[in-house]
Amino acid sequence: AQTVTQSQPEMSVQEAETVTLSCTYDTSENNYYLFWYKQPPSRQMILVIRQEAYKQQNATENRFSVNFQKAAKSFSLKISDSQLGDTAMYFCAFMKHVLNSGGYQKVTFGTGTKLQVIP
Amino acid sequence: DVKVTQSSRYLVKRTGEKVFLECVQDMDHENMFWYRQDPGLGLRLIYFSYDVKMKEKGDIPEGYSVSREKKERFSLILESASTNQTSMYLCASSPDRGPYEQYFGPGTRLTVT
Numbered sequence: 001a002q003t004v005t006q007s008q009p010e011m012s013v014q015e016a017e018t019v020t021l022s023c024t025y026d027t028s029e030n031n032y033y034l035f036w037y038k039q040p041p042s043r044q045m046i047l048v049i050r051q052e053a054y055k056q057q058n059a060t061e062n063r064f065s066v067n068f069q070k071a072a073k074s075f076s077l078k079i080s081d082s083q084l085g086d087t088a089m090y091f092c093a094f095m096k097h098v099l100n101s102g103g104y105q106k107v108t109f110g111t112g113t114k115l116q117v118i119p
Numbered sequence: 120d121v122k123v124t125q126s127s128r129y130l131v132k133r134t135g136e137k138v139f140l141e142c143v144q145d146m147d148h149e150n151m152f153w154y155r156q157d158p159g160l161g162l163r164l165i166y167f168s169y170d171v172k173m174k175e176k177g178d179i180p181e182g183y184s185v186s187r188e189k190k191e192r193f194s195l196i197l198e199s200a201s202t203n204q205t206s207m208y209l210c211a212s213s214p215d216r217g218p219y220e221q222y223f224g225p226g227t228r229l230t231v232t
Contacts, residue, residue: 006161106177
């Protein structure tokens with residue numbers, strides 16, 4: 001079974017600064033997907049960024065980037081130029097590669113990191 | 120835009136009541152999920168459905184059942200609600216092809232008294 005660990009229950013960052021959220025996972029799979037989801041207060045969870053394990057290049061989406069270390073099983077999220085709207089709960093998630101259509105898309109989530117951006 | 124809706128944002132029920140939580144998605148997604156979200160525990164999968172009338176147990180199915188009679192609708196049923204089922208319930212859907220992003224509903228905060 002896969003496990004996902006987020007060791008930082010809460011973090012804070014000054015507006016315009018950079019912050020890194022940690023995530024480690026445990027799996028025996030070689031092909032898989034990793035995700036960071038964001039859940040703003042009282043709002044729906046949305047995808048921030050995704051990474052396919054077979055891709056060596058780290059994914060980037062505007063101010064959000066990841067540091068994917070496959071050998072270390074680490075998948076951290078870096079938020080640059082933090083904004084007040086980044087205040088949210090952030091969840092790291094793992095999904096093993098789906099072999100064919102209709103495959104079981106079980107996603108394992110971490111326990112979350114609550115990020116507060118301070119003005 | 121993908122839209123996933125849930126029938127109630129807040130629900131208060133009494134112990135022993137039968138509770139129905141409804142979820143509807145409008146993007147023709149094959150897969151639908153029910154999660155439970157508790158502080159410090161993250162999201163835990165209750166049930167998953169990959170097709171109409173098909174279902175798979177997740178990590179914590181005890182005390183719950185599900186129904187998927189139509190592709191767009193996935194219902195979570197608490198046969199006899201108990202206080203330890205007080206929680207936030209999230210529904211999600213995803214397509215049957217990459218990149219496998221899950222789209223979430225707004226959640227239902229259920230309180231069982």
